[in-house]
Amino acid sequence: MSAARKPLSKSVRFEVFKRDRFTCQYCGTKAPDVVLQVDHIHPVADGGEDDILNLVTACAGCNGGKGARRLDDTSVVERQRLQIEELEERRQQLEMILKWREGLQQIKADTANEIAKAIGARSAFYPNENGMKDVRRWLNKYSFEEVLMAVDKAFDTYHTDDSARTWGKAFSMIGRFLQIEKAAETDPHIKQILYIQGILRKRAGEPRMNCVDAVREIMAGGLSLDEMTEVAKRVDSWEDFDDACWKLAKEKGVA
Numbered sequence: 001m002s003a004a005r006k007p008l009s010k011s012v013r014f015e016v017f018k019r020d021r022f023t024c025q026y027c028g029t030k031a032p033d034v035v036l037q038v039d040h041i042h043p044v045a046d047g048g049e050d051d052i053l054n055l056v057t058a059c060a061g062c063n064g065g066k067g068a069r070r071l072d073d074t075s076v077v078e079r080q081r082l083q084i085e086e087l088e089e090r091r092q093q094l095e096m097i098l099k100w101r102e103g104l105q106q107i108k109a110d111t112a113n114e115i116a117k118a119i120g121a122r123s124a125f126y127p128n129e130n131g132m133k134d135v136r137r138w139l140n141k142y143s144f145e146e147v148l149m150a151v152d153k154a155f156d157t158y159h160t161d162d163s164a165r166t167w168g169k170a171f172s173m174i175g176r177f178l179q180i181e182k183a184a185e186t187d188p189h190i191k192q193i194l195y196i197q198g199i200l201r202k203r204a205g206e207p208r209m210n211c212v213d214a215v216r217e218i219m220a221g222g223l224s225l226d227e228m229t230e231v232a233k234r235v236d237s238w239e240d241f242d243d244a245c246w247k248l249a250k251e252k253g254v255a
Helices: 010-019 060-066 074-120 129-141 144-158 164-184 190-204 212-220 225-232 238-252
Strands: 036-040 055-059
Touching: 010 036, 010 055, 010 074, 036 060, 055 060, 074 129, 074 144, 129 144, 129 164, 144 164, 164 190, 190 212, 190 225, 190 238, 212 225, 212 238, 225 238
Parallel strands: none
Antiparallel strands: 036 055
């Protein structure tokens, strides 16, 4: 007496169903319209094995009527072969995508390290891990050249004595310079307006003063940014600046 055949595992059945798109390979009916089963192309009674290449999806009706006879419909076998080839192609393409992504990640890491080297070359200090997070964040939004240019501008402007304090200030301003350069692409006046604001902040001792909109209003009233820059250099408060600008505008007859 022969031993009872071990039923196919759930995982094997699921793989066969997925491969065959949950469709009976004999009549074309699909789940859930019918109950699907896994059939042996080469019958077990004739020595067929449980290898997935010898398994095919069949509805209960087709499988029950097939019995232990061989599958003579070569179109089903051919369809199965094509599906296997498609699965293999997908697998290979997935591997290619993963390698491509790994390559991109390595390029990003190398680029961030080059920016860190450029920052480190400006002094004895080097970005820590939190600093590197900032570098990677900048590179996700801006190009390598844009970040490098912002590094140069920030350190040229703020890192004046090679101290940790001015290094920290310069590093913190890199993102600000990036934002200004990006804004300048659509607003050609923003750099000089912010320059005027910077002068007024320093002379008035108000580091958080925001007068961008007010400067634009004065500019709309007829005074040039160059003229406002000269006024900003000789006053000590926003009120003095505002009064002097409108007085100059009236003298010129443009206000």
